[in-house]
Amino acid sequence: ESNFKRFVEIGRVVLLKSGPFSGKIAVIAEIIDHNRASIDGPTTGVPRQSFPYKHLTLTPLKLSGLPRGAGTKKVRKEIEKEAIVDKWDNSGWAQKLAVALTDFGRC
Numbered sequence: 234e235s236n237f238k239r240f241v242e243i244g245r246v247v248l249l250k251s252g253p254f255s256g257k258i259a260v261i262a263e264i265i266d267h268n269r270a271s272i273d274g275p276t277t278g279v280p281r282q283s284f285p286y287k288h289l290t291l292t293p294l295k296l297s298g299l300p301r302g303a304g305t306k307k308v309r310k311e312i313e314k315e316a317i318v319d320k321w322d323n324s325g326w327a328q329k330l331a332v333a334l335t336d337f338g339r340c
Contacts, residue, residue, distance in 0.1 A: 238293070239291040239292070239293060240291075241261065241270065241286065241291065242261065242264075243261055243263065243264065243301050244260060244261065244296035244297065244299035244311075245260070245261045245291055245292070245295050246259070246260055246292045246295060246296070246317055246321065247260070247261060247272060247290060247291055247292060248289070248290040248292055249272075249279065249284070249288065250288050250289065251288045252288065254274075254278070254279045256330065257274060257277045257278065257279050258277055258279075258292070258318070258321055259272040259273060259274030259279040259284075260272065260273055260274065260296055260299065260308055260311075260312065260317075262281065262299070262303055262308060263301060263302050265283060268285055268286060269283050269284065269285050269286065270283070270284060270286065270289070271283055271284075272284045273305055273308045275308055275309040276312050276313065276317075276318055277318065281305055292321070292324075292326070294317055294320055294321060296308075296312065296315055298311055298314075298315075299311050
């Protein structure tokens with residue numbers, strides 16, 4: 234039995250750690266190679282793009298019915314069908330990120 238629970242796979246919901254879309258979620262639409270994946274976040278404002286794994290954080294959420302190389306319309310349909318954005322917003326992880334205060338916010 235493996236100790237790992239989250240894998241890089243088609244349909245895995247990821248949290249972006251850097252760049253202009255930092256803090257937003259997207260879905261892995263296609264695996265390019267050992268270093269990059271094609272991600273898409275049509276409901277969160279993240280355009281389809283190649284993104285390195287080192288700038289992604291894998292979440293426990295996954296789209297089950299997403300085929301390889303699905304287009305943006307199919308990704309949007311599956312995200313809305315499985316209510317991924319609502320599941321993410323209700324998760325403890327997302328709520329902690331929303332509440333995280335900087336030193337300026339604590340004054």
